[in-house]
Amino acid sequence: MRVSKLVSKTLREVPADADNISHRLMVRAGLIHQLVAGVYSYLPLGWRSLRKIENIIRNEMDKAGGQEINMPVLHPAELWGDRMSDIRFTLFDRRERKLTLGPTHEEVVTSLAARYVRSYRDLPLNLYQIQVKFRDEPRPRGGLIRAREFSMKDAYTFDVDEAGLDVAYDKVFQAYQNIFTRCGLDVMVVEADSGAIGGKDSREFILTTPAGEDEVIFCPACDYAANAEKASSVKEKIDGGKPLPLETVATPGMKSIEEVAGFLKVPPSRTLKAVFYIADGTFVFGVIRGDLTVNETKLRNQLHCADLRLATEEEVIAAGIVPGSASAVGLKGIRVIADDSVSSGVNFVAGGNKPDTHLKNVNYPRDFKVDIVADIARAVAGEKCIKCGGKLSSTRGIEVAHIFKLGTIYSTKLGANFLDEKGESHPIVMGCYGLGPSRLLAAAVEQHNDDKGIIWPVSIAPYHVYLCPLPREGSKVTEVAEKLYQDLQAAGIEVLFDDRAESPGVKFNDADLIGLPFRITVSPRTLEKDAVELKKRTEKDPQIVPLSEIISKLKALI
RNA sequence: CGGGGUGUAGCGCAGCUGGUUUAGCGCGCAGCGUUUGGGACGCUGAGGUCGGAGGUUCAAAUCCUCUCACCCCGACCA
Numbered sequence: 001m002r003v004s005k006l007v008s009k010t011l012r013e014v015p016a017d018a019d020n021i022s023h024r025l026m027v028r029a030g031l032i033h034q035l036v037a038g039v040y041s042y043l044p045l046g047w048r049s050l051r052k053i054e055n056i057i058r059n060e061m062d063k064a065g066g067q068e069i070n071m072p073v074l075h076p077a078e079l080w081g082d083r084m085s086d087i088r089f090t091l092f093d094r095r096e097r098k099l100t101l102g103p104t105h106e107e108v109v110t111s112l113a114a115r116y117v118r119s120y121r122d123l124p125l126n127l128y129q130i131q132v133k134f135r136d137e138p139r140p141r142g143g144l145i146r147a148r149e150f151s152m153k154d155a156y157t158f159d160v161d162e163a164g165l166d167v168a169y170d171k172v173f174q175a176y177q178n179i180f181t182r183c184g185l186d187v188m189v190v191e192a193d194s195g196a197i198g199g200k201d202s203r204e205f206i207l208t209t210p211a212g213e214d215e216v217i218f219c220p221a222c223d224y225a226a227n228a229e230k231a232s233s234v235k236e237k238i239d240g241g242k243p244l245p246l247e248t249v250a251t252p253g254m255k256s257i258e259e260v261a262g263f264l265k266v267p268p269s270r271t272l273k274a275v276f277y278i279a280d281g282t283f284v285f286g287v288i289r290g291d292l293t294v295n296e297t298k299l300r301n302q303l304h305c306a307d308l309r310l311a312t313e314e315e316v317i318a319a320g321i322v323p324g325s326a327s328a329v330g331l332k333g334i335r336v337i338a339d340d341s342v343s344s345g346v347n348f349v350a351g352g353n354k355p356d357t358h359l360k361n362v363n364y365p366r367d368f369k370v371d372i373v374a375d376i377a378r379a380v381a382g383e384k385c386i387k388c389g390g391k392l393s394s395t396r397g398i399e400v401a402h403i404f405k406l407g408t409i410y411s412t413k414l415g416a417n418f419l420d421e422k423g424e425s426h427p428i429v430m431g432c433y434g435l436g437p438s439r440l441l442a443a444a445v446e447q448h449n450d451d452k453g454i455i456w457p458v459s460i461a462p463y464h465v466y467l468c469p470l471p472r473e474g475s476k477v478t479e480v481a482e483k484l485y486q487d488l489q490a491a492g493i494e495v496l497f498d499d500r501a502e503s504p505g506v507k508f509n510d511a512d513l514i515g516l517p518f519r520i521t522v523s524p525r526t527l528e529k530d531a532v533e534l535k536k537r538t539e540k541d542p543q544i545v546p547l548s549e550i551i552s553k554l555k556a557l558i
Numbered sequence: 559c560g561g562g563g564u565g566u567a568g569c570g571c572a573g574c575u576g577g578u579u580u581a582g583c584g585c586g587c588a589g590c591g592u593u594u595g596g597g598a599c600g601c602u603g604a605g606g607u608c609g610g611a612g613g614u615u616c617a618a619a620u621c622c623u624c625u626c627a628c629c630c631c632g633a634c635c636a
Contacts, residue, residue, distance in 0.1 A: 012585065012597065013570045017629060037628065087635075104636070138559080138634045146635080154636095194636080204636085213635090309633085402636045434636055470595060505596040512596090523595065533595095 001044070001463065003498040003510070006030070008043040010510045020211045022446035023143030025454050029514045031445075031462075038140025038148030045514065046441070048462040050151065053437045053444075054130050056182050056459065057153050064175040066126040066155055071108045073132060075100050079107045087135045089148075101134035106410050106432060109156045113428060114416035120160050123418060123428070124168055128155035130437065144442035145398060146213070151438040157431040158411075160420065165405055165429045169201065172433045176205055176401055179435070184457025185444055187400060190216050191226035193297050194404045202230075202404035205435075206397035207443040214399050217379050221390025227399075229297040232375055233383035233392055235289070238269050238345030244361040246329075251358045255324030257290040260358055264349055267291070272342060272350040272362060274326040276311035276319070279303045283311060283319045285334045287327075287370065288377060289341035289348075295378040302337060302374045327351035328368040329359060338370040339377045398443045401435035454515030455537050463494040464558050466511040470504050470523040481522045484532070484550070491551045493558065512537070518554060 008030025017034065018024040026032050031046030042050055058068065077090060077098035089101040102108065109127055117123065133152045140148050157168035180187040185207055192204035204227055206216055217231035218224060226232070254260045261268045271290030276283065277299065284303065288294055300308045316323050319334060327350035328336050342348075342364040350362040362368070381394040408427040411417065417425045441460075448455045458464065465488060469481035485497045496516060498507050511519045521533040521542070532550055535542035545553055 009568090009586080011569060015569070016564080016571090019630070034628090084636095135635085139630095139632090141630085152636090192636090202636090399636075404636085432636085436636090472594065501594095503594055503596085503598060505594090505598080508596045510597085521595075525595075 001496050003496060004500050006044060006496075008033075008045060010513055018143065020142045020145070020446070021449060022145065022211070022442045025445050025449055025513070025515075026143055026442065029454055031441075032144065034143075038137060038146070040144060040147060040149075045462040049444075049456070049460050050437055050441050052460045052462075053183060053440055054151070054153070057130065057179055057435065057437060060175040060178045060182070061126075061128050061153070061155060061172075063178075064126065064171045065124075066128045066175075068129060069112075069127050070129050070131060071102070071105050071112070073102050073134070075102050075108060079111070083107075084135075087137060089134045089136050102131075103133055103135045104152075104434070105129070105131070105154055106156070106406070107414060109154075110410040110414045110416050110430070113156075113158050113411070114414055117158060117416065117418050117428060120418055120420050123158055123160050124164050125158040126155060126168060126172070127158075128153060128433075142211070142213075142442070144438045145211075145446070147438065150436060153435045153437060155433040155435075157433070158416075159429045159431075160418065160426070161429055162407075165407075165431050169403065169405055169431050172403060172431070173203070176403070176433075176435065180205065180207075180400075183440065183444065183460050185400075185440070185447060188216060188218070188225055188395075188397060190218070191230050192402060192404075193227065193229045193301070200405050200407070202402065204399050205401035205403075207400045207440075207447060208395050208397040209443065209446045210396050211446050212397035212399075214397055215394055216397055217381065217392050217394050219385035219388060219390045219392055222385060222388040224385050224387040224392075226379075228378065228394070229295065231379040231392075232386050233377075233379035234386055234389065235292070235341045235344045235377065236384065238289075240270060240346040240348070243346050243363045243366065246362065246367060247360040248352055249358055249360055250356060251325070251352075252356045254356070254358070260349060261290060264358070264360070266349055270345065270348055272327060272348045274321075274328070274351055276316050276321065276326075277308055278311050278315060279305040279308050281307075283315065283334060285321070285326075285328060285331060285336045286338070286376070287336065287342055287368075288339040289344060292339065292341055292377040293380075294339070294376055298374070298376045299337070302372055302376060322351065322353055322355055325351040325353060325355055325357055327353060327359060327362065328370060329353065329362060331368065336368075336370040337372040337374070337376065338364070340373055340375050341377060342370075342373070398439065398446065400440045400443050401433070403433040404431070406430040406432045449515070452509070453513035456515050456517055458517045458558055461515070461517050463496040463516050464518060465493055465495045465554065466514065466516040466519045467495050467497045468507050468511055468519055468521045469498070470507070470521060472524050475524040476527060477522050477524060480527060480547070484520070484522065484547070487551060488554070491555060493551070493554055518557065520550065 011028045015027050018027050030043050032040040077100045091099050130153045140146050159165045188206045190204050192202040194202040215228035254263045257268050268290040273288050273290045275286040347361040350359050352358045383392050411427040416428045469477050471477040488495045519535045526532050531544045531546045533542045534545045
């Protein structure tokens with residue numbers, strides 16, 4: 001391709017709308033163009049990279065036994081009910097029938113399986129598609145990282161039993177590892193919460209970058225890694241001696257854990273904190289050790305609620321609770337959930353349920369009752385690993401894939417059953433595997449760049465080589481470069497040929513911005529030696545390569 | 559949904575506080591010439607519903623009201 005004919009132009013100035021690195025670079029290099037919030041056109045360079053990513057995915061999914069299909073974007077709204085209603089785009093056809101643009105395809109694929117799978121002989125089955133998805137995100141951001149229209153590879157496996165699902169899951173897991181390796185991307189596998197889709201053994205593939213939306217807690221000493229939504233850590237026992245009798249103490253004006261702990265000269269870990277939530281409209285009283293914080297995802301899962309938010313001060317007071325001095329001691333008629341850290345020590349300080357009053361020597365379960373005891377604490381870096389006791393670290397990243405075992409949630413709901421050898425009917429056991437090519441594209445740029453521009457991994461670069469002639473009047477640079485352009489293409493090397501009459505600085509800067517893995521410069525200077533200059537985008541210094549060797553040299557590198 | 563911000567040429571911005579007839583600047587774009595190893599220079603030129611609607615006024619990019627879009631923080635989110 002000739003740069004002079006390329007529809008997109010590079011931008012010198014950073015577009016005002018672009019916030020993060022990948023978004024800025026993708027717009028500046030002319031990979032994408034925004035139409036409305038969270039919706040983008042792919043320009044030739046961006047589209048080529050996206051297709052390369054998709055083809056790697058296709059290839060690995062096929063190797064894992066997948067069959068590619070293509071399901072509709074337009075779905076009847078009845079298929080969805082209330083599920084994901086908050087982020088679905090809905091529309092009406094001419095008969096006023098309500099339709100929805102598919103945000104994911106569990107229902108559609110399951111109804112497909114219900115029609116075509118009859119017998120255990122039809123299983124196992126792995127169906128996948130690479131399809132556009134629509135989600136009306138509360139806040140699209142970061143260019144392609146969180147878009148409202150985006151590409152997704154979603155795969156679904158169908159098996160006769162859990163053991164079959166385990167095999168299918170492992171195959172896709174391996175395929176994903178291969179995909180990220182082939183794309184040249186550093187991706188971390190972490191335990192995750194399965195969220196709105198449901199299911200178990202949920203794993204996310206997180207591409208690590210400071211710009212990521214997700215926080216990962218991991219152990220450098222072993223293989224433990226989990227999304228912060230899911231991560232657990234050791235809650236160390238706090239030695240408080242033998243249980244002592246309850247004691248009331250005056251704590252004038254002391255409300256926060258810091259104030260109370262400081263006033264009574266105990267560490268925050270010797271206190272119990274009360275937190276108040278509204279779960280699906282119902283008031284919930286939470287208890288957790290004073291030095292810990294509630295993880296709302298874990299809390300939501302324990303309460304099995306759809307909607308969870310902090311209670312307002314008015315709601316707390318209306319529930320008969322004294323903010324700043326609340327505890328579960330003597331509490332009646334309110335649902336109480338406690339973090340298991342309430343058992344990690346004795347003689348805690350807790351609220352006295354009267355203004356300016358706290359209790360000392362509070363012990364669970366001696367002094368208060370709870371409805372649920374579970375791990376609802378947020379794990380943070382520095383705490384101990386639950387697997388090996390090592391010191392946990394944290395990092396940020398972008399979720400580029402998510403896989404989980406659905407089981408029979410959808411097959412039961414949609415009547416996708418099969419007959420076993422004995423003629424008995426069972427729901428199909430399903431797995432579900434998402435991977436976002438468009439997000440991956442942005443994430444790749446986010447991870448591979450410098451202050452000059454993008455640094456593409458070879459496998460997903462829009463072209464392999466940036467051919468950059470620097471002609472001078474009376475030289476043969478142009479004709480040598482034209483011939484090299486033809487020869488490189490004939491050798492199967494993908495070339496972007498900068499045939500513009502621009503100054504060297506402009507060409508070099510555009511080459512760096514677009515970030516192809518190799519740059520070949522042809523100039524009077526190199527032609528004196530019957531050579532060209534080869535520069536890797538990852539390296540600072542170029543090398544001189546004889547014209548006769550450049551093609552074989554490049555072929556070896558690509 | 560809460561908080562904040564921005565809409566003026568393809569891109570980046572100034573002008574708005576304190577209303578004035580031809581709305582500027584840089585980049586980019588077109589033409590000509592000079593340049594050519596890290597974002598060159600000169601000259602000429604094209605390009606604008608000042609986001610939209612309504613209002614105040616002799617007069618509105620500028621003041622007022624409404625509205626739309628986009629961005630950021632938060633909430634939320636496979």
